[in-house]
Amino acid sequence: xxxSTGRPAVCIATSGPGATxxxxxxxxxxxxxxxxxxxxxxxxxxxxxxxxxxxxxMYGLTLSITKHSILAKTTEDLPMxxxxxxxxxxxxxxxxxxxxxxxxxxxxxxxxxxxxxxxEICNYSDHSKLPAKICSAIAERINSAKRxxxxxxxGIIASSAFDELKTLAEKNSIPVAxxxxxxxxxxxxxxxxxxxxxxxxxxxxxxxxxxxxxxxCIGSRxxxxxxxxxxxxxxxxDIIHIDIDPSEINKIKKTFISLxxxxxxxxxKIIPMIEENSREEWLETCKEKRARYDKKHHSISxxxxxxxxxxxxxxxxxxxxxxxxxxxxxxxxxxxxFKTGRNFLTSGGLGTMGFGLPAxxxxxxxxxxxxxxxxxxxGSILMNVQELATLADxxxxxxxxxxxxxxxxxxxxxxxxxxxxxxxxxxxxxxxDFPEIAKAFNITGFGIDSTAPNSMTIEQxxxxxxxxxxxVPVQEEYNVYPMVPPGESNIVMMKGEETExxxxxxxxxx
Amino acid sequence: xxxxxxxxxxxxxxxxxxxxxxxxxGGAALPLGTNRAPAL
Ligand SMILES: Cc1cc2nc3c(=O)[nH]c(=O)nc-3n(C[C@H](O)[C@H](O)[C@H](O)COP(=O)(O)OP(=O)(O)OC[C@H]3O[C@@H](n4cnc5c(N)ncnc54)[C@H](O)[C@@H]3O)c2cc1C
Ligand SMILES: Cc1ncc(C[n+]2csc(CCOP(=O)(O)OP(=O)(O)O)c2C)c(N)n1
Numbered sequence: 001x002x003x004s005t006g007r008p009a010v011c012i013a014t015s016g017p018g019a020t021x022x023x024x025x026x027x028x029x030x031x032x033x034x035x036x037x038x039x040x041x042x043x044x045x046x047x048x049x050x051x052x053x054x055x056x057x058m059y060g061l062t063l064s065i066t067k068h069s070i071l072a073k074t075t076e077d078l079p080m081x082x083x084x085x086x087x088x089x090x091x092x093x094x095x096x097x098x099x100x101x102x103x104x105x106x107x108x109x110x111x112x113x114x115x116x117x118x119x120e121i122c123n124y125s126d127h128s129k130l131p132a133k134i135c136s137a138i139a140e141r142i143n144s145a146k147r148x149x150x151x152x153x154x155g156i157i158a159s160s161a162f163d164e165l166k167t168l169a170e171k172n173s174i175p176v177a178x179x180x181x182x183x184x185x186x187x188x189x190x191x192x193x194x195x196x197x198x199x200x201x202x203x204x205x206x207x208x209x210x211x212x213x214x215x216x217c218i219g220s221r222x223x224x225x226x227x228x229x230x231x232x233x234x235x236x237x238d239i240i241h242i243d244i245d246p247s248e249i250n251k252i253k254k255t256f257i258s259l260x261x262x263x264x265x266x267x268x269k270i271i272p273m274i275e276e277n278s279r280e281e282w283l284e285t286c287k288e289k290r291a292r293y294d295k296k297h298h299s300i301s302x303x304x305x306x307x308x309x310x311x312x313x314x315x316x317x318x319x320x321x322x323x324x325x326x327x328x329x330x331x332x333x334x335x336x337x338f339k340t341g342r343n344f345l346t347s348g349g350l351g352t353m354g355f356g357l358p359a360x361x362x363x364x365x366x367x368x369x370x371x372x373x374x375x376x377x378x379g380s381i382l383m384n385v386q387e388l389a390t391l392a393d394x395x396x397x398x399x400x401x402x403x404x405x406x407x408x409x410x411x412x413x414x415x416x417x418x419x420x421x422x423x424x425x426x427x428x429x430x431x432x433d434f435p436e437i438a439k440a441f442n443i444t445g446f447g448i449d450s451t452a453p454n455s456m457t458i459e460q461x462x463x464x465x466x467x468x469x470x471x472v473p474v475q476e477e478y479n480v481y482p483m484v485p486p487g488e489s490n491i492v493m494m495k496g497e498e499t500e501x502x503x504x505x506x507x508x509x510x
Numbered sequence: 511x512x513x514x515x516x517x518x519x520x521x522x523x524x525x526x527x528x529x530x531x532x533x534x535x536g537g538a539a540l541p542l543g544t545n546r547a548p549a550l
Contacts, residue, residue: 001530010528014536021534038517041538054537075515082522106515113511115518118526298542358532365530 001362001480003345004320006211007162008035008089009362015041015103016054020061024352027065031349032181033154035094037085038062044104045073049206058100067095075108076381079115093245124244127265135266137257138240139273145214147282148174153226154245154348155182155219155263157341161287164267165218166190169297171271173279174216175286177205179226181348182340185341192284198226199484201294201329206490208286212237215297219243219263222252223349228490235258242266262421295481297335304328304474304492306401307458308335308375311401314459316371320345320363323378324356327409330480332375354383357400361387371399378428379408388441391467398467401458405474406431413479417494418486428477516541 001009013019018132019040029036045051068088070081078101085097103431142148142386156165162185169176169192176186177194195202197209206228209215215234220226221243227233230252238332239255241249242442246260260267298305308331321336322345327347338344345363347355360374391398412426435445444464449455461470482493513521519542523531532538 007527010523010531012531012533012542014534015538016536018534018536041536041542043538072515075518078515078518079522082519086526101515101519103538103541106519106538109514111511112513112518113523116527181528280550348529362532469538 001366002036003032003249003359004342004363005364006035006158006342008037008086008094009366010037010040013041014054014139014426015043015058016056018055019058019100021334022450023054023061023065024350024354025238026062026098026347028347028350029096030067030155032092032160032347034096035089036096037082037089038096038098040098041106042071042100042102044106048102057150058098062098063097066098067093069098070100072099072101073106074302075105075110076112076331078105079112079177083116083119087121091122092124093155108182113370124262125265127261127269129268130261130266131261132457134257134259135269136273138242139270140272141214141238141257142172142216143241143273143275143277146212147212148172148216149194149209149212149237150174150176150216151179151215151220151226152176152185152210153179153218153220156182159219159244160341161219161262161264161267162186162341162458164264166273168267168271168274171185172274172277174231174282174464177201177207177209179220179223179331179348180346182473183333183344183346183462187339188337189339192283194290196333198223198490199486200225200334200480200482201490202290202334203482203493203495204286204289205294206493208287209234210236210491211285211289214238214240216240217242218267223250227252228484228488228492232489232491241508251323252277265337269477277331302473302475304331304333304478305473307474308309308332308402310458311334311373311375311462312460313374315399319371319373320360320367321375322346322356322359322363322372322377324374324383325481326350326380327405327413327478328375328377328380328403330410331403334480346481353380356380357391357398359386360398360400361390361394364398365394370397372399374400375400376400378402378404378431379432380408381434382432385437388438388443388469392442395466400467400469402434402469402471404431404434404471405476405478407476409474409476409478410480412476414480415487417483431501434466434469434471443467443469445469445471448473469489512525514541 043055177197194205241255249258364372408426437447446461
């Protein structure tokens with residue numbers, strides 16, 4: 001819910017196992033900077049610390065995976081605590097807050113005058129307070145750059161800085177690459193769009209970063225999946241880093257200029273100082289790299305990349321897409337045409353299998369007018385398959401596209417490529433019948449069979465009203481390419497059979 | 511007015527615009543049900 005709206009969402013769990021079942025979700029929100037208020041119930045105050053029935057120390061357990069954890073000690077404190085939780089979850093860099101409340105504090109009745117109004121959120125949106133010198137230095141460095149690239153991350157979405165990013169890029173003709181969390185922050189149909197950077201990004205994009213003389217990172221945190229071997233990342237470039245969280249600056253890469261600021265306010269301040277420039281030569285070079293390094297789309301219609309494009313053609317234009325974690329997630333990230341922010345909900349930082357279905361349910365509740373499509377894998381869907389019951393109860397407009405390869409595909413791929421094809425614990429020996437599972441939950445289930453003459457098409461299945469699960473068989477040998485081997489420099493990309501090193505830049509761009 | 515801790519939480523969530531919560535029910539969470547629970 002929070003990912004699709006940008007506003008905080010709330011979950012509640014009972015003490016002990018209920019609360020520990022939230023831990024993965026809290027960590028997920030922390031790594032993706034998502035505003036979440038998790039209320040966990042606790043044993044009565046007097047029993048804390050006695051190994052009471054269903055007692056776990058949620059305050060202690062969650063300290064390292066939250067922005068803030070609070071243990072309520074009196075009922076009188078609760079109004080302020082809830083207010084604080086919302087303020088902290090949304091202020092600055094968003095994140096999860098845990099409020100642990102003992103049962104007796106919940107039950108106690110007190111006399112109270114009125115509940116306080118929601119506290120003001122500190123979102124650093126006033127750009128008049130930004131340091132003028134640094135902002136003009138950033139503008140000057142951009143104006144003088146020969147081969148700049150914009151590197152846009154999840155912070156653009158958190159800041160709703162879509163228009164500003166577009167204006168900045170277009171005014172100075174700067175190509176824009178995004179991270180997995182930044183997908184949708186820049187329209188994929190723009191001529192300046194470079195697609196995703198990093199481990200499963202476009203080969204050309206990684207090469208372009210390697211050739212750049214300036215990388216302008218806005219709202220991103222130089223995660224290892226983005227940078228590859230960080231020392232090699234952008235080694236010919238100066239780095240400008242704009243991030244709302246000062247602790248992200250100089251954490252991974254040393255910056256030339258940095259600014260701790262909200263993305264939108266920073267761009268609002270900088271854009272007027274940016275010169276118009278058409279950068280024909282640099283854009284031409286980028287175009288050449290794209291033509292040269294990026295593979296054409298797959299022609300096999302049963303290939304997941306083709307399936308994803310068929311789904312996108314049949315989907316509503318404003319559909320919200322969620323994914324689970326694995327090969328299918330990367331195929332979606334690389335192939336679904338994302339044009340606007342908050343339409344792509346994925347677990348980026350924690351990479352939590354089981355994320356896709358509950359995220360789709362939340363998105364459908366928060367956006368009842370929209371179609372929600374959940375791409376999942378046969379491994380991931382089983383991690384939260386019980387949520388099919390919630391989906392059936394609420395009769396939400398969620399279409400589950402199950403890319404079923406009979407494998408924990410992404411791990412199988414790594415075993416194939418880097419562990420001598422020593423396949424361990426990645427094959428489903430007994431393959432479940434997923435359309436039947438869906439039907440058992442009272443959800444329409446389809447199996448696509450491209451070899452059967454009368455099989456329904458994905459487009460037809462997606463037209464069916466209400467929740468639908470569509471099982472799409474995928475050949476187990478398909479791997480996600482291109483790929484940077486873990487720990488390698490981004491320019492070393494495996495394209496399929498062969499590992500190809502990029503050639504040095506032939507024509508220097510002036 | 512008189513309010514239980516559980517009512518304070520629910521009313522505060524409403525004040526923050528929350529209409530839906532996801533959750534796992536159980537013993538310690540029982541007071542969060544809509545009816546005011548007897549004190550322990
Ligand atoms: C299987 C798998 C493969 C992956 N492959 C890739 C890959 O190839 N490439 C890739 O890039 N990622 C990949 N990822 C995702 C990766 O793990 C990280 O989640 C992702 O790179 C982080 O993106 P980010 O830094 O842009 O965003 P986030 O992690 O969302 O960070 C957001 C940043 O923006 C800042 N911020 C927040 N709000 C604001 C604001 N208002 N103004 C300014 N700044 C703000 C935050 O402080 C933070 O630094 C993969 C993940 C999985 C599971
Ligand atoms: C909860 C959890 N456990 C383990 C992993 C490690 N892991 C990453 S991808 C993957 C396999 C995913 O399999 P599936 O959902 O079938 O998707 P596929 O890769 O086949 O598309 C595993 C086990 C994880 N990311 N999350």
